[in-house]
Amino acid sequence: MLIRAFVCKSNPNIFHGRTMYMDYVLAALPLVPSLVCLAFVKNYDIIPVILWSIVISILGFVLTNQMVPIFSQYTLKRGLCGKDLGKRGSPSESKDVPEALGIVCGIVFLVCTICSQMMFAKNETQMITYNSALFSICFMIFLGFLDDTLDLKWRYKLILPTVASLPLLLSYSGSTAMYIPKPFTTLFMHSGQLTIFGSIVNFFATVDTEAHGAIIELKYWFLLFMGLQAVFCTNAINIFAGINGLECGQSYVIACSLLFFKMYEISFLHDGGENERFALLTILPFIGTALGLLRHNWYPSSVFVGDTFCYFAGMTFAVIGIHSHFSKTLLMLFIPQIVNFLYSIPQLFKLMPCPRHRLPSIDPATKLMVHSTFPCKAEEFRWFKVKRDDTVCPNCTVICAVLRVTGPLSERTLCIVLLSLQVSCSLLAFLVRYFVLE
Amino acid sequence: MLIRAFVCKSNPNIFHGRTMYMDYVLAALPLVPSLVCLAFVKNYDIIPVILWSIVISILGFVLTNQMVPIFSQYTLKRGLCGKDLGKRGSPSESKDVPEALGIVCGIVFLVCTICSQMMFAKNETQMITYNSALFSICFMIFLGFLDDTLDLKWRYKLILPTVASLPLLLSYSGSTAMYIPKPFTTLFMHSGQLTIFGSIVNFFATVDTEAHGAIIELKYWFLLFMGLQAVFCTNAINIFAGINGLECGQSYVIACSLLFFKMYEISFLHDGGENERFALLTILPFIGTALGLLRHNWYPSSVFVGDTFCYFAGMTFAVIGIHSHFSKTLLMLFIPQIVNFLYSIPQLFKLMPCPRHRLPSIDPATKLMVHSTFPCKAEEFRWFKVKRDDTVCPNCTVICAVLRVTGPLSERTLCIVLLSLQVSCSLLAFLVRYFVLE
Numbered sequence: 001m002l003i004r005a006f007v008c009k010s011n012p013n014i015f016h017g018r019t020m021y022m023d024y025v026l027a028a029l030p031l032v033p034s035l036v037c038l039a040f041v042k043n044y045d046i047i048p049v050i051l052w053s054i055v056i057s058i059l060g061f062v063l064t065n066q067m068v069p070i071f072s073q074y075t076l077k078r079g080l081c082g083k084d085l086g087k088r089g090s091p092s093e094s095k096d097v098p099e100a101l102g103i104v105c106g107i108v109f110l111v112c113t114i115c116s117q118m119m120f121a122k123n124e125t126q127m128i129t130y131n132s133a134l135f136s137i138c139f140m141i142f143l144g145f146l147d148d149t150l151d152l153k154w155r156y157k158l159i160l161p162t163v164a165s166l167p168l169l170l171s172y173s174g175s176t177a178m179y180i181p182k183p184f185t186t187l188f189m190h191s192g193q194l195t196i197f198g199s200i201v202n203f204f205a206t207v208d209t210e211a212h213g214a215i216i217e218l219k220y221w222f223l224l225f226m227g228l229q230a231v232f233c234t235n236a237i238n239i240f241a242g243i244n245g246l247e248c249g250q251s252y253v254i255a256c257s258l259l260f261f262k263m264y265e266i267s268f269l270h271d272g273g274e275n276e277r278f279a280l281l282t283i284l285p286f287i288g289t290a291l292g293l294l295r296h297n298w299y300p301s302s303v304f305v306g307d308t309f310c311y312f313a314g315m316t317f318a319v320i321g322i323h324s325h326f327s328k329t330l331l332m333l334f335i336p337q338i339v340n341f342l343y344s345i346p347q348l349f350k351l352m353p354c355p356r357h358r359l360p361s362i363d364p365a366t367k368l369m370v371h372s373t374f375p376c377k378a379e380e381f382r383w384f385k386v387k388r389d390d391t392v393c394p395n396c397t398v399i400c401a402v403l404r405v406t407g408p409l410s411e412r413t414l415c416i417v418l419l420s421l422q423v424s425c426s427l428l429a430f431l432v433r434y435f436v437l438e
Numbered sequence: 439m440l441i442r443a444f445v446c447k448s449n450p451n452i453f454h455g456r457t458m459y460m461d462y463v464l465a466a467l468p469l470v471p472s473l474v475c476l477a478f479v480k481n482y483d484i485i486p487v488i489l490w491s492i493v494i495s496i497l498g499f500v501l502t503n504q505m506v507p508i509f510s511q512y513t514l515k516r517g518l519c520g521k522d523l524g525k526r527g528s529p530s531e532s533k534d535v536p537e538a539l540g541i542v543c544g545i546v547f548l549v550c551t552i553c554s555q556m557m558f559a560k561n562e563t564q565m566i567t568y569n570s571a572l573f574s575i576c577f578m579i580f581l582g583f584l585d586d587t588l589d590l591k592w593r594y595k596l597i598l599p600t601v602a603s604l605p606l607l608l609s610y611s612g613s614t615a616m617y618i619p620k621p622f623t624t625l626f627m628h629s630g631q632l633t634i635f636g637s638i639v640n641f642f643a644t645v646d647t648e649a650h651g652a653i654i655e656l657k658y659w660f661l662l663f664m665g666l667q668a669v670f671c672t673n674a675i676n677i678f679a680g681i682n683g684l685e686c687g688q689s690y691v692i693a694c695s696l697l698f699f700k701m702y703e704i705s706f707l708h709d710g711g712e713n714e715r716f717a718l719l720t721i722l723p724f725i726g727t728a729l730g731l732l733r734h735n736w737y738p739s740s741v742f743v744g745d746t747f748c749y750f751a752g753m754t755f756a757v758i759g760i761h762s763h764f765s766k767t768l769l770m771l772f773i774p775q776i777v778n779f780l781y782s783i784p785q786l787f788k789l790m791p792c793p794r795h796r797l798p799s800i801d802p803a804t805k806l807m808v809h810s811t812f813p814c815k816a817e818e819f820r821w822f823k824v825k826r827d828d829t830v831c832p833n834c835t836v837i838c839a840v841l842r843v844t845g846p847l848s849e850r851t852l853c854i855v856l857l858s859l860q861v862s863c864s865l866l867a868f869l870v871r872y873f874v875l876e
Contacts, residue, residue, distance in 0.1 A: 080587065110577070118604065124566060130605070132565075132569045145584070145587075151512070151515075163548075163552055167568070170565065
């Protein structure tokens with residue numbers, strides 16, 4: 001198959017020097033579109049913001065890169081570590097890998113953001129934006145670290161992010177109206193009259209009849225949507241995980257996409273106001289710190305990022321989505337996570353058996369990753385199986401689905417394939433937002 | 439001696455039922471002055487704020503009280519526990535005591551404060567106040583928990599609180615002038631002229647000559663002072679600790695004193711504005727959650743509060759001091775902590791040997807606490823010793839100093855003596871603020 005032929009299955013340890021340089025090139029690729037946009041920026045007022053963000057994100061990268069090994073020693077010493085299940089059968093199988101290194105990334109990010117706040121938050125509205133953003137992100141880093149150390153129950157993971165996002169929603173100053181793309185306005189209004197669907201929607205929210213159904217004023221429903229999105233974002237990255245580099249890599253790709261979207265707007269659509277400034281000043285340090293962590297978490301990984309990183313990244317995206325008035329587009333960048341969540345529902349809600357770990361298995365002979373399975377009866381779950389009468393069923397994750405399509409892959413290659421998928425979804429989101437739904 | 443005769447040295451286990459009721463009475467005492475003030479409130483606008491704070495703090499108490507045993511199981515399971523050094527020689531000596539239960543208190547407090555924010559933060563200034571307060575407190579809880587799990591180095595404990603207090607200082611909206619009490623104005627100005635000391639001060643800040651030296655505009659120095667105070671508060675409670683109930687108890691006493699000061703102002707001096715509302719809405723839930731934790735941390739203690747609680751409490755006081763424009767009075771409530779810090783300096787800065795733990799020792803015969811010592815030569819540290827030629831020197835802490843005065847005490851009695859000392863200092867601060875320096 002084409003995909004099988006495309007992906008390199010060579011043992012990465014053999015050509016480690018070469019793969020390492022290739023990895024650096026791959027890591028730089030998602031940043032290229034934003035750099036291209038930089039050449040087209042016409043509003044010189046925003047240049048200091050961009051320059052400052054670049055400088056602070058480089059500092060963030062250096063600091064994270066330096067501090068991760070130091071904090072690895074702390075976590076190892078206190079037994080906050082785990083075994084790399086992706087290295088089963090290899091000599092490093094029994095080695096303790098330090099856990100929860102997302103704290104370094106998170107703390108450095110907070111420090112960077114406080115510095116940006118000191119430089120650029122000049123009026124009251126901006127102070128509110130920054131302070132609520134800092135609180136929500138800090139609370140999620142704390143909660144993530146609490147989960148890594150104490151292994152919290154699901155109820156806490158749903159209740160506490162909801163509470164943490166309340167100050168964020170309280171300080172939301174943007175519109176609560178939803179702009180309906182032209183092709184869909186006829187769903188709500190037709191020849192000057194509300195349609196049946198439009199009337200139902202009008203019962204809960206307000207369909208703007210003067211705008212011919214192009215604007216729906218959602219009011220509190222919009223706040224509810226954003227609150228749910230914050231909870232979703234924080235958990236979605238955590239579920240779409242299991243191999244080294246994936247949590248950090250997907251967050252990096254999403255962040256680069258957000259950066260590109262904002263840079264595209266600043267360069268080609270409008271000059272960029274407060275929202276764009278805030279987004280740049282937040283997303284660039286995130287990219288810097290995430291890259292600093294990814295360097296240590298990339299194959300062959302020396303650290304785990306932990307739930308700390310997943311929650312931190314998720315909440316950062318939610319914050320940027322909310323304060324930068326970007327929440328619907330943000331959802332499109334989460335397509336792989338959404339698909340993974342929907343596909344996981346049968347196992348998450350215990351409709352199908354759910355093993356403790358659903359990450360891919362290692363084929364002892366080839367040391368390559370294959371999709372993992374759980375035992376079941378021949379007549380059960382036929383839709384989900386490889387062959388209808390198998391007595392094992394693959395786990396319902398996008399990772400296992402990809403492995404079924406590509407065949408066995410090394411951990412590094414699998415991660416690159418999954419991240420390419422993430423990049424493709426970002427491209428799709430870009431096309432949909434700026435060309436299809438314009 | 440009088441003090442020796444006064445304090446009860448009976449083994450608390452014998453009369454446990456009676457001492458338990460006595461403890462409840464003792465715990466309620468610091469709240470009495472505020473309750474008395476409540477009867478004199480003349481501004482009915484503030485009544486809903488007071489009622490809401492009382493309700494939310496009772497909920498905070500109940501929730502903390504319920505959740506502490508649940509989270510104890512979490513921390514025990516993950517090995518986040520320690521031995522109670524104050525129980526050496528007793529059967530429960532080797533029992534694991536769950537550590538860092540301050541997280542429960544801290545999280546419940548954050549949830550309570552978010553609820554208050556939703557109810558009462560109506561304008562932009564208040565939103566900034568709440569969000570910056572939430573962030574700083576949350577960051578310190580996180581840092582405290584990090585310290586409890588990873589045992590951070592001193593440099594992190596000084597740098598990170600400084601950074602955490604920056605958003606707080608950025609959002610400070612009050613005056614940066616210091617009002618000099620009348621007896622001291624002559625230090626700065628005399629017969630219409632700046633004194634030599636006044637001129638030196640005027641070089642760094644601005645002495646208001648029109649106010650005859652009663653006002654000194656400190657500008658950035660005041661922000662620096664508040665920043666240092668935030669770092670001091672977070673660490674001071676942590677140093678004045680070592681026996682069960684003391685960290686939590688002293689914070690409770692300080693909080694009750696703050697509450698009384700604010701209630702006194704509302705009832706007798708002026709009607710109470712934004713600052714007073716914010717202080718009430720923050721300090722009452724703190725009292726509720728701290729009491730909920732104290733119940734489990736009081737002798738015979740079943741949990742440790744950890745650095746998490748100390749940092750949380752310290753930052754909460756700093757936040758109230760800053761946002762409620764109360765920072766100089768706050769310093770007076772910290773007299774035992776300041777004395778303890780100054781007295782500890784020789785050991786903290788390694789001018790004298792500093793053992794890992796400086797808490798009191800247990801006398802194996804009587805099971806009572808006595809002051810702990812470190813070995814030294816006969817000619818060393820003569821000023822600090824009990825007898826000039828001893829070959830041991832008592833540790834430089836207020837706890838050991840008190841034990842030298844009172845003689846051996848049970849842990850519970852020692853804690854009550856220390857807390858009484860804290861109460862006396864609050865009374866002194868009250869007299870100084872409202873009667874001496876008026």
